[in-house]
Amino acid sequence: MTVDLHTKDGAKAGSVELPASVFGIEPNEHAMHMAIRVYLTNQRQGTHKTKTRSEVRGGGKKPFKQKGTGGARRGSSRSPLLPGGGTIHGPHPFSHNLELPVKVKRLARKSALALRAQENNVVVVEDFTVGAPKTKEVANVLKSLKLDNSKVLVLLPESNRTFVLSARNIAGVTTFPADKISAYDVLNHGKLLIFKSALDTIVRSFGADEQGGAQ
Numbered sequence: 001m002t003v004d005l006h007t008k009d010g011a012k013a014g015s016v017e018l019p020a021s022v023f024g025i026e027p028n029e030h031a032m033h034m035a036i037r038v039y040l041t042n043q044r045q046g047t048h049k050t051k052t053r054s055e056v057r058g059g060g061k062k063p064f065k066q067k068g069t070g071g072a073r074r075g076s077s078r079s080p081l082l083p084g085g086g087t088i089h090g091p092h093p094f095s096h097n098l099e100l101p102v103k104v105k106r107l108a109r110k111s112a113l114a115l116r117a118q119e120n121n122v123v124v125v126e127d128f129t130v131g132a133p134k135t136k137e138v139a140n141v142l143k144s145l146k147l148d149n150s151k152v153l154v155l156l157p158e159s160n161r162t163f164v165l166s167a168r169n170i171a172g173v174t175t176f177p178a179d180k181i182s183a184y185d186v187l188n189h190g191k192l193l194i195f196k197s198a199l200d201t202i203v204r205s206f207g208a209d210e211q212g213g214a215q
Helices: 029-041 104-117 135-144 163-165 183-187 199-207
Strands: 002-006 012-017 122-125 152-156 175-179 192-193
Touching: 002 199, 029 104, 029 183, 104 122, 104 163, 104 183, 104 192, 104 199, 152 163, 163 175, 192 199
Parallel strands: 002 122, 122 192, 152 175, 152 192
Antiparallel strands: 002 012
């Protein structure tokens, strides 16, 4: 698939071929579904906790005598049946961690990228640098590329602190090194802005065929 290559000023600088090993595959909806489910599940901390009657403070003294009251006998004021007592069958810390096979995760990421390409929501820009953290400079680039009103995922060839600091205050814009993205990151953004050299990073990371390449 061939797409236009743009400069940071929005001008057309030619065309570029999106790697078929990633952007040319048929998106696998089931792999993407599983990847999103695992990603969202793993965001859960699992630290919810209630106290049982043995953990609630107090209740060591017998609240009233055993006999003669006409009421049920009680050995503690921290019974779950009383105000201030423990909780019956309440939540306790639990690990929600799920794992996916490496090949399924790779397929999900490739499928998400291929889906955005099929929707014509991939914009490739010539590599450029930001001299100092300056939000306005990145905002002007997005405006020139007509991405200023979109939810955009920017894929860099490698980690770039200056660029990240420049883009982090722009609403709807997320920046990642191209080899660190997940299927959720791609599908959670309507547009992809990819640096030209980041295409090579994508292929090296998870665009190889089943016989070789990065996991």
